Amino acid sequence: MSAGPQNAVVKEIPPKAADLSAWYTAACLKAELVSYSPVRGCVVLRPAGFGLWENLQRELDARFKATGHENAYFPLLIPESLLMKEAEHVEGFAPEVAWVTHGGQEELTERLAIRPTSEVIIGTMYAQWVQSYRDLPILINQWANVLRWEKATRPFLRTMEFLWQEGHTAHASAEEAREETLRMLDVYRDFAENVAAVPVYAGVKSASERFPGAVETFAIEALMPDGKALQSATSHDLGQNFARAYDITFADVDQQIKHAYTTSWGMSWRMLGAMIMTHGDDRGLRIPPKMAPIEVVFVPIVRTNDDRAIAACREAADTLKAAGFRVRVDVRDEQPGWKYSEWDLRGVPVRVEIGPRDVDAGTAVLVRRDRAKGDPQQKQSVSVEALQRVLPALLDDIQRSLYAQAKQFLDERTIAASDRVSFYEMCKNRAGMIDVPWCARPECEAHVKEETGATTRLLRDLAAGATACIPCGEPAKVNAYFAQSY
């Protein structure tokens, strides 16, 4: 592991602005979200990290259910012959598929792929389940792990094995499938912005960025502090491509046998990486309250011959717990200051300090993680009875303020380039989301990528009055956000 410079504020992690990569890795490890494991490219998700994942699951799952989906589970292993059926799909994933070749000592007659994604196995099952238009739509999601043989890995952002959810739906018409694709894209946008407090752009991908086998790929894209974009979820309109390859057919109302239209959509634990990088500061993580496994941590201040604060914290915490707050009381035998720093590092949104003076006065000190040390609004004293009343608004305010800070950054770093030279410069310098009229030609995108490392992140309708592609000068067809990406 690289050393990284020491820092007066937090000794465990380097300053965020100096080296985002070093900060990020240290933050994930020191906040005990993940540990590296003996398996190359695979991390252990520790309780603090799994708590984030559980909250993501809870929030997303509720949205899936609300839009009519059900959960199911499909096998990890995919027979090679099945995988080979969709040509583009196979080609796209071939380099990152891991194979099971032996069962015990015996070599298998057919290799089994460890799923890099589940279109194949799910499509195969849908083919069996669908006979009639009355069987449609099928709206299924699965929470699962997948494996992709990656060369360079980083916690959450890219690991060989990762957790995600993948929704797979089948519909009777192209329109309905497209509607579903966009609906789920909006669910992701809503989750990213309103739960993870990560502002994103949502839109369609260029041809070169399309999912292998999809007709159209949509995505949400966030902008990290170093100016690189991070694709945080995708939603694919698969048209009839997979239905043809896996023979998902149905008799329609008009008595014609037709291929179904399918979609797939996924968000992985990469979203957690986006959230961590977006909100963290030099003291460590800043977890948005809606995602925080612990919303409020109590730190009692104990003096020799006076440990009344412990009982006071426990009592207040019990009341809050009963009211539905996620709380913890830190009774470890450490200095209060040490605990403050540690809970700062772990990103708990609100800390409540209760010491002898508070016990006497019936008060508690509320400290919000989103504000800097020394900010007059970082701390406030309230009566213990008022906690339950004050906290919802405080947590909500922290949630909003984290989003607002990130939104301001995204807005400031979304920049229109007006000529070719400045466009290439901005791409190279990771200026942010570079917004330009674009010709939509793959050759043009390839050239930009070769010169600057940037690609289109999302496309949208051509801005009014725009005529020429900024990168190459050909007639413009759409507007595109260009950026380097993770």
Next chain:
RNA sequence: CGGGGCGUAGCUCAGCUUGGUAGAGCGCUACGUUUGGGACGUAGAAGUCGCUGGUUCGAGUCCAGUCGCCCCGACCA
């Protein structure tokens, strides 16, 4: 997979140039004093120097190979 860097105590690292049998700070354990933004004292435990092989009387140090991690590129949630 290319280019660069790094693997020595739980963590951060020194020691390697010039081979001679293992070090520091922090952390950890026990006891005591402390406790409102990373406390202090006393005593103690802790490393087959990533792994394998080679050179040598002798290897953390030299040589070869290998595994892993980090950074920068190329490829992808």
